[in-house]
Amino acid sequence: MATFSLQATPTDAASWAALARRAETAGFDALLAADHPGDVTSPFVALAAAAPVTSTIGLGSYVSNLGVREPMLLAADVATLDLISGGRARLGVGAGHTPAEWRAVGRERPDVAGRVRRCVAVAEAVRALLDGASVTVDSVELTMREAVLRVPRPVQDRIPLTMGTANSTLLRWAGAHADVVGLTGFGRTLADGHQHEARWRADQIEAQLACVAAGVGRPGRPPALSPHPPC
Structure with a gap:
């Protein structure tokens, strides 16, 4: 739901x-x-x-x-x-x-x-x-x-714990430990220190989801429902 x-x-x-x-x-x-x-x-x-x-x-x-x-x-x-x-x-x-x-x-x-x-x-x-x-x-x-x-x-x-990130290591950690994973889509930080390049292409989102899935296999977590590219 x-x-x-x-x-x-x-x-x-x-x-x-x-x-x-x-x-x-x-x-x-x-x-x-x-x-x-x-x-x-x-x-x-x-x-x-x-x-x-x-x-x-x-x-x-x-x-x-x-x-x-x-x-x-x-x-x-x-x-x-x-x-x-x-x-x-x-x-x-x-x-x-x-x-x-x-x-x-x-x-x-x-x-x-x-x-x-x-x-x-x-x-x-x-x-x-x-x-x-x-x-x-x-x-x-x-x-x-x-x-x-x-x-x-x-x-x-x-x-309930939510991890908001686009970092591969934190996405894997979130897959293992968080209740909710927030995909920020952040890429490289721009010169103003606040804004970022966006990572919202379909392949970039799939790569982020793959990192979450890589952490999901710990005991007590359900297995990934579908294959993803390696993280």
Whole structure:
């Protein structure tokens, strides 16, 4: 069964609440908020405001930049949203493609491989924190010591995870670990640091799907339904 989500950002409280109610009434599966610090509203504050005026629609970020988000703070935001929404939180993540967002938090954007490693490390740490585990990581990309998310605890046993990417490594990781894979179609980053060449030809989409399929064969995942070119 096909489902549809709506991505938006608030401009004022009244219209945001009205939009959330309309999206739920129209049958959207989720209301999603972008996460670009400095350019859009805080996604989890906005989604928390949508929670009390809705009752069934999912609420999630699409996508949180794991290059500039710290695992403990992100896990606490998601778990809090899940708590106050009665178990409707979603989490969308990505590696972070905009240099200005890294510089704004005092970091220089790494190369592609560095961003991918950071994204996987943070995604795995957030998942472990939400699952109630103690997390210790000591790497170039991420350092955490005996981190435990004691309060709040999420309502859902597993908060649905979306990975938004066009990177082959992350697409394979998403095939193995994510509940939803968002194909961004991003190609080479252009000179402004924000826009990208698009990868939306049929063969390029098939290649991205092949990478997802390459990760799907882990235990507990269904096998790929159709053959794809090697990733």
